[in-house]
Amino acid sequence: MAKAARVLDVLDVRPVFNLRDVARLNAQFAGAETVDIIRTVLSEKLLGRAAIVSSFGAESAILLHLIGSFEPHVPVLFLETGKHFPETLAYRDALIAMLGLTNVINLFPDEAALDAKDTTGLRWSYDPDGCCAIRKVQPLERALVDYDATITGRKSFQSKTRTSLALFELDGGGIKFNPLALWDKESLDGYMTAHHLPAHPLVEQGYMSIGCAPCTSKVKPGEDPRSGRWRGWDKVECGIHTPITMLDDPSIEPVF
Numbered sequence: 001m002a003k004a005a006r007v008l009d010v011l012d013v014r015p016v017f018n019l020r021d022v023a024r025l026n027a028q029f030a031g032a033e034t035v036d037i038i039r040t041v042l043s044e045k046l047l048g049r050a051a052i053v054s055s056f057g058a059e060s061a062i063l064l065h066l067i068g069s070f071e072p073h074v075p076v077l078f079l080e081t082g083k084h085f086p087e088t089l090a091y092r093d094a095l096i097a098m099l100g101l102t103n104v105i106n107l108f109p110d111e112a113a114l115d116a117k118d119t120t121g122l123r124w125s126y127d128p129d130g131c132c133a134i135r136k137v138q139p140l141e142r143a144l145v146d147y148d149a150t151i152t153g154r155k156s157f158q159s160k161t162r163t164s165l166a167l168f169e170l171d172g173g174g175i176k177f178n179p180l181a182l183w184d185k186e187s188l189d190g191y192m193t194a195h196h197l198p199a200h201p202l203v204e205q206g207y208m209s210i211g212c213a214p215c216t217s218k219v220k221p222g223e224d225p226r227s228g229r230w231r232g233w234d235k236v237e238c239g240i241h242t243p244i245t246m247l248d249d250p251s252i253e254p255v256f
Contacts, residue, residue, distance in 0.1 A: 015048045015148050016173045025168040025175075034179050035066060037167070042071050047175050048148030051075040051105075053140065055153075056092040057210040058225075059188050061099075061197040063153040063180060068099040074151075077143055080106040081135035083124065083212035087201045094198065107139040124214045128230050132238040135212075149175040155188075156181050185225075211238065 025046070029037045041047060052067060054060050054076050067074055078092060096104055113134050117123065124131040144150065149171075155178075156165040169176040180188075192199065202210055206218035208225040217228040229235075 017148075017170060017175050019170055022166075022168045022170045022175065026166055029167055034183070038066055038179050039070065041177065042067070042074065047177060049146065050149040050151055050177065051077050051144075051147045052151045053077045053079075055079070055211065056088055056095060056200075058200050058203050058208055059155075059180075059192075060153055060200075061095055062188060062191050063151070064095060064099055064101065065191075065195055065197055066179065067151070068101050072100050073103050075147070076101055076104045077140065077150075078104060078106050079136045079139060080108050081212050082109065082121075083131075083135065083214055085202060085210065085213045085216070088210060091198075091200050098198070105143070107143050109135045109139055110142075113138065124212065128215055128233055128235055131215075136238050144174070147174070149177055151177045151179065153180055154178050155183050 029040075042050065052063065052074055054064060056078060064076065092104075095101070117134050118131065123134070154165055165178055165181045167178055167181050169178065191197070200207075200210055207216060207228060208219040209229055210216055211229055215230050217231045219225060219228045
């Protein structure tokens with residue numbers, strides 16, 4: 001990270017990362033304990049200005065606790081889509097208080113975009129990619145102008161699209177840091193128990209991955225944890241981790 005470190009000495013210039021930086025970081029921290037990786041990365045500012053992107057979903061308490069225990073001021077970006085379960089919003093507020101998080105930033109969709117693209121609030125029902133673009137992708141893109149790296153709670157076991165997930169990934173000229181990439185379900189459950197962290201109230205009802213209410217369903221036995229997201233659609237990611245295309249073809253009629 002020598003190149004990035006030199007750039008960081010100039011406060012008004014953002015670091016620009018490349019694949020070599022990512023490879024170096026993955027090699028440097030291979031086999032290290034998660035808490036040690038997080039402490040080093042944040043204390044030495046290896047990624048520049050970093051923010052957590054949290055859904056305050058099923059397992060979000062773990063990453064927030066790992067980081068919040070010693071860096072409670074790290075920005076936590078929450079996409080307030082207007083479509084969350086009430087339980088998620090209550091859980092967010094409970095974790096903020098419990099963990100002493102001091103810098104949670106709620107990101108809202110642009111009102112003009114909602115008026116132009118989703119006046120009925122039902123775009124999720126016929127174009128979930130377009131709905132995610134308005135309510136998640138675009139608000140996050142605007143916010144990330146102020147950051148060099150994001151910290152996510154993604155894990156490789158969650159779905160087929162995440163099986164090769166690494167600790168560090170290149171994200172344009174920035175970096176995505178996935179501290180829990182190699183954790184399994186047993187490790188997650190053990191951490192929750194050991195640190196007396198409350199589960200999201202919908203988990204016990206069978207919701208293993210929790211996003212917006214209209215596009216989240218219970219997971220059936222034998223399914224992967226994210227199979228309840230956008231059930232019935234050829235879609236497994238909201239778009240903040242994979243590119244998506246808005247559906248704006250006027251010849252396609254909405255189906256409610």
